[in-house]
Amino acid sequence: MHYSVPDAYVGKIIFTKIYSHKVLYYYDNTKIAEHERIYGLNEWSIKIEHYLNTLKKKPGALPSSAALNQADLRLQQIYYTYYTTKEKEFIELLQYIGIVGIQKMLDAIEKLRKI
Template sequence: MEYVRRRIFSKRDTFSSIEEARHYFKAELKKLNLRPQILSSKKSAHKMLSEEKPYLIPAMPRYDTARIVEQRADKYSTVTVDSCRYSVPDSLVGEFVFVKIYPDMIICYYNSKKVAQHKRKYGKFQWSIDIAHYIGTLKLKPGALKRSTAFYQAKPELISISDRLVVLILHGVLLPLSAMV
């Protein structure tokens, strides 16, 4: 591993995001594995692996590296992870939700079904709100939309639509933008 780290990250070691670092690592690792090896009759690591693959034992099941916690959805229909709040469907207020915490994302499950996924926030007391999680509440109180945090975190296209279009979305005639993406 140290060899790979030195070869790949000696050229570049500053990235704007974890995703950018992952893409760079994968691309450079592919180049490194296709390079001919001097001690093995000029075969690449990729070629040697493909020759040995039929003789390898099956791989172990994938190991999930997430930190798992159980959180109760609060009155705002959010769960708190490391002082940041993430929305879950409003029907889960008061219910316990299993939360898988990855370095770059948060995934929430209820009764073994995925109910929410958010990009992870690293600041203090930040909120990640998906407006689709509040459709049930907005059907009961459609006027609450314009004053909500969910509305201000929504895509700009959703913010600029007319009240008539919002009513159509809330009544299920049209899909919200989050369902189209």
């Protein structure tokens, strides 16, 4: 089983708490990631928001990434509807969604559709 953490923590020693239903990751006593626990061999739980810094450097990697493939279906729909071939802009949108939340973004898209 493999779980992602924010790319800023790659190569650093982090503390892991494993529970029956979730896995928590801490760095310097601060929670940096949380995943639902997965069971099975060679399975991955990847959160796209953990790779934003990496994707900024290599935006062309986004379309074929496991991070996009495992992303919230609503994010995938936004990408494939509005941002195909506009990876840099989509990565900026992901950063904004991290601040305001997916629901506010979906509401804004719906308002724009009505206009």
